[in-house]
Amino acid sequence: MLSKERTVKSPRNAYGEALCALGEIDKNVVVLDADLAASTQSGMFAKKFPERFFDVGIAEQDMISQAAGLAIAGKIAFASTFAVFATGRCYDQIRASVAYSNLNVKIIGTHAGITVGEDGATHQANEDIALMRSLPNMTVLAPSDYYEVKACVEYAYKTQGPFYIRIPRTNTETIFSKNYKHDPLRTVELAKGEDVLVCTTGENLANVVDAVEILKSKGIFATLLHIPQIKPFLAKDDIIKSAKACKKVVTIENHSIIGGLGSTICEVLSENYPTHVLRIGVNDCFGQSGKAEDLVKYYNLDSNSIAQRIMEFIK
Amino acid sequence: MTNLKEFTKQVRKDIIQMVYGAKSGHIGGSLSSVEILAVLYNKILNIPIEWDKSSKFVMRDRFILSKGHVTPVFYSTLARVGYFDVELLKTFRKLGSSLQGHPCLFTKLPGIEISTGSLGQGLSIGVGVAQGLKLDKINSKVYVLLGDGEIQEGSTWEGFMSAGAKKLDNIVAIIDKNNLQIDGSVQDIKTLDPLDKKLEAFGWNVLTVDGHNLDELEQVFLKAKESKFPTAVICNTIKGKGVSFMEGNAGWHGKAPNEEQYNLAMEELNA
Numbered sequence: 001m002l003s004k005e006r007t008v009k010s011p012r013n014a015y016g017e018a019l020c021a022l023g024e025i026d027k028n029v030v031v032l033d034a035d036l037a038a039s040t041q042s043g044m045f046a047k048k049f050p051e052r053f054f055d056v057g058i059a060e061q062d063m064i065s066q067a068a069g070l071a072i073a074g075k076i077a078f079a080s081t082f083a084v085f086a087t088g089r090c091y092d093q094i095r096a097s098v099a100y101s102n103l104n105v106k107i108i109g110t111h112a113g114i115t116v117g118e119d120g121a122t123h124q125a126n127e128d129i130a131l132m133r134s135l136p137n138m139t140v141l142a143p144s145d146y147y148e149v150k151a152c153v154e155y156a157y158k159t160q161g162p163f164y165i166r167i168p169r170t171n172t173e174t175i176f177s178k179n180y181k182h183d184p185l186r187t188v189e190l191a192k193g194e195d196v197l198v199c200t201t202g203e204n205l206a207n208v209v210d211a212v213e214i215l216k217s218k219g220i221f222a223t224l225l226h227i228p229q230i231k232p233f234l235a236k237d238d239i240i241k242s243a244k245a246c247k248k249v250v251t252i253e254n255h256s257i258i259g260g261l262g263s264t265i266c267e268v269l270s271e272n273y274p275t276h277v278l279r280i281g282v283n284d285c286f287g288q289s290g291k292a293e294d295l296v297k298y299y300n301l302d303s304n305s306i307a308q309r310i311m312e313f314i315k
Numbered sequence: 316m317t318n319l320k321e322f323t324k325q326v327r328k329d330i331i332q333m334v335y336g337a338k339s340g341h342i343g344g345s346l347s348s349v350e351i352l353a354v355l356y357n358k359i360l361n362i363p364i365e366w367d368k369s370s371k372f373v374m375r376d377r378f379i380l381s382k383g384h385v386t387p388v389f390y391s392t393l394a395r396v397g398y399f400d401v402e403l404l405k406t407f408r409k410l411g412s413s414l415q416g417h418p419c420l421f422t423k424l425p426g427i428e429i430s431t432g433s434l435g436q437g438l439s440i441g442v443g444v445a446q447g448l449k450l451d452k453i454n455s456k457v458y459v460l461l462g463d464g465e466i467q468e469g470s471t472w473e474g475f476m477s478a479g480a481k482k483l484d485n486i487v488a489i490i491d492k493n494n495l496q497i498d499g500s501v502q503d504i505k506t507l508d509p510l511d512k513k514l515e516a517f518g519w520n521v522l523t524v525d526g527h528n529l530d531e532l533e534q535v536f537l538k539a540k541e542s543k544f545p546t547a548v549i550c551n552t553i554k555g556k557g558v559s560f561m562e563g564n565a566g567w568h569g570k571a572p573n574e575e576q577y578n579l580a581m582e583e584l585n586a
Contacts, residue, residue, distance in 0.1 A: 030450070054446065062439045062473035069443020072429050074373070074451070077443075093470070096433035097440060101420040103429075 001180045002190075006173040006206065009146035012110050015167055016041030018153035019078060023049045029157070030070050032056060032079040034063045040080040040110045060085045064093035064107070071103040076157060082116075083109025083125035083166050087132055098162050099135040105163075106156045107132075112142075112166035113203060113254030114282060114299055115292040124287035125166070130259020132164040133231045139184075140231040141165045142202035142253075142261075147176040148228060155182040168203035168254070170292050175205050175226075184229050187238040193221025196314050197246035199239070201227045201261045203254050207296070210303035215310060222246075222310070230264055239265060240273050248314050249277045252306060257281040278313045280306060319529050322395060323353045327557045328584050329391035329404055335577045337408035340416070343567040344462055345388035347493040347526065347552035352392040354532040355458060355489075359540075364397045366425035376455045377428055377444050381437020382462035382491065383417040384569070390414050393426040435468025437461065438488060442477045445486040456540065457486045464496030467505050472517070478545040479518025487539045488519070488547045491526060493554035495565045510549060519547045526550025558583055 022029045023045055032054045037043035046053035054070075056063045060081060067077035080086065086109035087094070098105045109128055116124045132140045139161065143152040149167055156163040175190070187199075191212045200208040205226055212222045223242045227235065243249050249269065251262040262279030269275045282299055296302050300309060326349050334340035356362075360376045363369035380389050387407070394401045406412035413422035417432025428444075431437055441459040448455060465471065478486050492510070494501050501507060511521045520542045524535040532550070539546040554568070555561030558580045572580055 030447075052450065056473075056477060059473040059477070061436075061470040062442075062477055065436045065439030065470070065474070066443035066446070066477065068429065068436075069440040069445070070447045071443075072377075072440075073444045073447025075447050092433055093436055093439075096431075097429065097436050101430040 001177060003174045003177040006175070008171045009174055010171045011143065011146050011149045011167050012041040012169070014146040014149035015080070015108060015110065015153060016044030018150045019045040020048050022153070022157050023052065026076070028075050030054065030075045030077050032063050032067050032077060034058060034060050034081040034085065036081050039082070040108065042078070042080045060089040061093050064090040064105070065097055067105045068093070068097040068101065068103050071105050076104050076106070078106045078108060080108035080110060082123060083112035083128045084123055087125065087128040087164065091131060095135055099137045102137045102161055104160055107162070107164045108167060109164065110167045111169040113168060114287040114295045115168055115170045115203060115254060117169070117292040117295060118289050120289035121286040126256040126282045126287060127259065128164070128166055129230055129255050129261070130263070133259060133264070137162055138231065139163045139229070141229055143167065143228050144202055144205035144226065145172045145174045145176055147174060147178060147180045148182070151180050151182040152228060155184070166202065170203065172203055173206040175209060182228060185234045187225040187227045187235045189223065189225055191222055191224035193223050194245050195220045196222045196310060197242045197249045198222045198224045198252065198310065199227055199249065199261065199265050200224070200252040201230060204252055204301055207301060207303045208252050208306060211306035211310065214303060214307035218311065220311065220314070227261060230261060233264055233268060236268050236272065239268050243269055243273050243275045247275065249275050250310050250313060251277065251279050251281070252301070253281045254301060255281050257283055278309070280309055319353055319357055322357065323349050323529070324584060325395060326353065326388060326391045328581065329395070330387040331558070331572065331577065331580045331584065333387045333391065333404055333407040334571050336405060338571045339408060340387050340571060341384040341569045342387065343495065343554040343561060343564070344382060344491065344493060345385045346556045346558065346561065347554045348385055348388045348460065348491045349556065350527045350529055350532055351460065351489060351491060351550055352388055354529055354536060356392050356396045358533050359536045360458065361455065362426070366398060373451070374453055374455055377441070377457045379428055379437045379441050379444070379457070379459045380418055380431050381459050382434065382465050383431030386414065386417060389418065398425040434465040435470040438471050438474030439477065441486050441488070442474050442483065445478070445483045446481070448485060455485070458489060459486070460489045460491060463490055463492040463494065463501050463507060466490070466507055475514065475517045475519065482518065483545050484543050486545045487536070488545070490547060490549050491552055492549050493552045495554040495563070495568065497565065497568050499565050514547045518544065520544040521547050521549065523549045523551065526552035527556055
């Protein structure tokens with residue numbers, strides 16, 4: 001399930017390749033995009049199955065409503081564009097036409113989080129998980145690497161109902177391997193210790209794994225749980241069990257600390273096992289332009305900053 | 316046509332009774348759409364009454380109520396045609412009813428293709444359905460009913476643009492042009508004129524009809540079926556049609572009649 005050595009691979013390519021594989025086995029798979037097919041990589045599907053690909057132009061509301069229409073005509077509709085537009089620009093279409101009718105529409109938001117980079121705040125989705133997580137019927141997934149994107153797309157295809165999957169722009173180091181499968185009921189335990197419980201989701205995973213290694217070198221042993229499925233949150237027991245052992249909890253995400261993984265974990269713990277939680281992510285602010293790696297450091301999401309903040313927290 | 320005329324009379328009475336019974340609901344825009352739905356469901360649409368039990372279910376025409384607030388006319392028409400028991404109309408807008416204020420898919424009420432009610436979404440949904448039917452080589456048509464006020468939603472124009480650009484010949488947009496919206500006249504608030512020219516410029520074949528004339532409506536819908544382009548049918552209607560004191564009065568958009576008004580309305584409709 002875990003890769004022996006890390007390679008840098010494109011999660012967006014994983015999306016395009018997964019679509020092509022699904023298109024091959026099921027003629028009911030259709031794909032929509034809003035003028036970003038070359039960026040989201042839905043263009044791979046467009047080349048292979050042009051008759052089942054719909055580029056609606058720069059019209060996200062139209063895209064989501066058309067996806068709803070295709071779904072009630074019996075199709076499994078994947079609709080992709082940048083995360084910020086896929087969730088914000090057409091929120092009411094998602095709410096009223098997709099989620100309320102519980103349709104088989106899979107919304108894929110690429111370029112999620114601050115790591116969009118140079119385009120700056122208008123294009124950095126730091127609120128997309130919060131928006132999608134509040135909708136009834138919606139499943140929310142935030143895979144971390146190439147292999148996990150494939151596993152999540154496959155899981156969404158096999159599971160009836162609306163999905164939101166957020167995918168980063170950046171090419172990330174692989175943590176998982178080819179035979180990794182998404183398990184909605186469990187978190188993925190990547191380290192075991194009793195000094196602190198570290199929870200993460202999405203693109204940061206490699207940085208968090210490295211941060212946990214840094215902590216280990218300083219004699220601090222963390223349990224690390226990777227949490228690809230944020231809603232419905234079915235892995236409560238894993239969190240509660242580890243929180244009981246560790247007593248202190250840290251959440252890390254490339255998303256606002258409001259409404260994302262941090263909020264999810266706080267909700268679970270405050271209802272079941274009240275625990276002191278530190279939420280690391282983008283604080284209540286908009287992002288800015290910069291290279292992705294510079295922004296990661298600026299917003300304290302690099303391994304050294306994460307390790308530093310955890311040490312201060314558990315002191 | 317006498318039967319169809321009787322049908323519209325019955326639907327109008329249902330509308331008044333449902334909204335009076337629920338003490339809420341949308342009368343004005345329901346009364347303006349009565350003939351449109353009566354002709355569609357009795358003469359045009361090929362949708363099995365035995366809803367999803369028929370083997371020809373996937374071959375059916377699709378009807379999407381984009382102006383989702385006019386559930387009184389929609390539910391009454393569906394019930395009177397036979398999709399479900401007329402008795403259910405009494406539960407309109409009440410707790411636990413499958414007759415929600417706006418059409419709801421998960422109550423499994425026969426005849427509902429998708430939940431609607433947030434305006435401006437039905438046309439693009441219809442475009443999606445139309446494309447899905449084409450992929451499956453199903454020759455049926457998609458009919459979407461919009462209000463004229465609703466067309467102020469920009470997302471509607473995204474749908475008009477998509478269908479026009481793709482020259483979809485299996486979608487018909489029916490516009491109930493009753494000229495009123497909640498705050499007053501469409502003309503004053505944000506005019507759509509010239510609506511026919513705008514739609515033609517978007518690649519649509521545009522037909523205009525008296526939306527209360529049953530014969531004309533049937534003829535125009537039959538013509539729309541033969542079109543090689545997406546077709547818009549602009550139905551000139553009167554909001555509140557059939558009840559004298561409600562006609563042309565924006566105040567009756569979403570208001571329930573009191574007992575006196577209810578009796579007056581029923582008296583007129585029974586005459």
